[in-house]
Amino acid sequence: MMRKRNEIEALLDDVLSLVTAPHAQATFEYKDRLATRFAENAITQNLSGEEESISLTVAFGSRHGSSITNRIDTESLAKLVTRTEAIARNSPQDPEYVAPPGPQQYPVVPKRFFDDVLAIRPEVLAGSIGKVTTIAKADGYQASGLIEAGSSVRALANSNGLFAYDQHTDFSFSTTIHGPCGSGSASGYSNSKEGVNAGILGQKALQTAISAQNPETIEPGDYTVIMEPQAVIDFLVFLPRDMDARDADEGTTVFADKTGAKLFANRISISTEIDDPGLPAAPFGEDGLPARRTVWVKEGIIRRLRHDRFWAQHKNTEPDPIFQPIFISGGKGSVEDLVRNCRRGLLVKKLWYIRYVDRKELLLTGMTRNGLFLVENGKIVRPVGNLRFNESPVVFLQNVVSLSEPQYVGGWAKVPAIMSEGFTFSSTTDSL
Numbered sequence: 001m002m003r004k005r006n007e008i009e010a011l012l013d014d015v016l017s018l019v020t021a022p023h024a025q026a027t028f029e030y031k032d033r034l035a036t037r038f039a040e041n042a043i044t045q046n047l048s049g050e051e052e053s054i055s056l057t058v059a060f061g062s063r064h065g066s067s068i069t070n071r072i073d074t075e076s077l078a079k080l081v082t083r084t085e086a087i088a089r090n091s092p093q094d095p096e097y098v099a100p101p102g103p104q105q106y107p108v109v110p111k112r113f114f115d116d117v118l119a120i121r122p123e124v125l126a127g128s129i130g131k132v133t134t135i136a137k138a139d140g141y142q143a144s145g146l147i148e149a150g151s152s153v154r155a156l157a158n159s160n161g162l163f164a165y166d167q168h169t170d171f172s173f174s175t176t177i178h179g180p181c182g183s184g185s186a187s188g189y190s191n192s193k194e195g196v197n198a199g200i201l202g203q204k205a206l207q208t209a210i211s212a213q214n215p216e217t218i219e220p221g222d223y224t225v226i227m228e229p230q231a232v233i234d235f236l237v238f239l240p241r242d243m244d245a246r247d248a249d250e251g252t253t254v255f256a257d258k259t260g261a262k263l264f265a266n267r268i269s270i271s272t273e274i275d276d277p278g279l280p281a282a283p284f285g286e287d288g289l290p291a292r293r294t295v296w297v298k299e300g301i302i303r304r305l306r307h308d309r310f311w312a313q314h315k316n317t318e319p320d321p322i323f324q325p326i327f328i329s330g331g332k333g334s335v336e337d338l339v340r341n342c343r344r345g346l347l348v349k350k351l352w353y354i355r356y357v358d359r360k361e362l363l364l365t366g367m368t369r370n371g372l373f374l375v376e377n378g379k380i381v382r383p384v385g386n387l388r389f390n391e392s393p394v395v396f397l398q399n400v401v402s403l404s405e406p407q408y409v410g411g412w413a414k415v416p417a418i419m420s421e422g423f424t425f426s427s428t429t430d431s432l
Helices: 005-018 074-089 121-136 200-210 230-235 245-249 309-315 335-340 393-398
Strands: 024-037 042-060 063-071 142-158 163-179 182-190 221-227 270-272 294-298 327-329 343-357 363-376 379-383 389-390 399-401 407-409 413-415 418-428
Touching: 005 024, 005 074, 005 142, 005 163, 024 121, 024 327, 024 399, 042 074, 042 163, 063 074, 063 294, 121 142, 121 200, 142 200, 163 200, 182 200, 182 363, 182 407, 221 335, 230 343, 230 363, 230 407, 245 309, 245 407, 327 393, 327 399, 335 379, 335 399, 343 389, 389 393, 393 399
Parallel strands: 221 343, 327 413
Antiparallel strands: 024 042, 024 142, 042 063, 142 163, 163 182, 221 418, 270 294, 270 327, 343 363, 363 379, 363 389, 389 418, 399 418, 407 413
């Protein structure tokens, strides 16, 4: 059962009271999850359970150590403190250690905890799956996927008087529907049950799967691409990791010496927003520092890279507590509008199996999946076989032609569909 806020605060205070080290930070985490997997139109796995833990970090000067326990009783917490302090005393000095911050003021973020998610039971998940498998079977297709509901609590307290608390719920559904020679997928995420409609998502995946049947082989090469929002976040998944200030300052990423420089097209602005009700941010991030709105890219110019607490101190700037949720500026039209304005190109629904080819240049490889379509003279003319790409998100965002209205996707981003020129596909692949 989820503990109340005052119980958690008292529990963390009890842990800190046992610590003899000058610096300490204790973190409480709780998760309660329901999940059901399905494949070939049948439920294959049910998961449920609660878990809670307390982790502790202590420091004697710059010697620090950490440990964690999932046993929340007096004896176990005393052992946690003893073990953590022993680790710290026997650790080498860390020149990059930064002491815990003091008390903070936290922003009021939109609601991210909903009782309707707490009320979800396994039969509700099964019912949502049933809607999708029914429509798939009606066409002789097979549906697979995952539906999850959960609640989480994170709280931390430190020896300098800081206490931070956050709770949130989440509900998500994803499905892939396979036909004989092609597939389609769809997914949705929300903090509330009302934000996800499995039936609508199933219909979307089915329509893509029907349209994707019997794809024709197309030659690899450079193409104009129209990436739907899901494909955009698939492709940009490494971008937050690489927009690290220290890595750039040490010359190991494509962002080295790029702060203040124009790297992307004018249309591209990237920010972290904390007050969007459709994608509310956590009120705090690293070590309990308050979340704040941050503009990373403005009209193609790199305005800021993310600084952790040590590098911010080293560079005499403010640390950046959070990077997500990510927002990318968009236009006013739809994916269909981008298609109508495309002379010849490929409509990309989804990407997968993405890996670095050259991290310093942010060159990636991966494959299209769950529907790839040839566009000619403003119309989708036929499905084509999947392709492997070798391309950089930097080039992709430099060659932007137009953007749709942004959409929430993946539970961590609000991004538009993007039409970009000169996207390099290196070979064909047999994947569906």
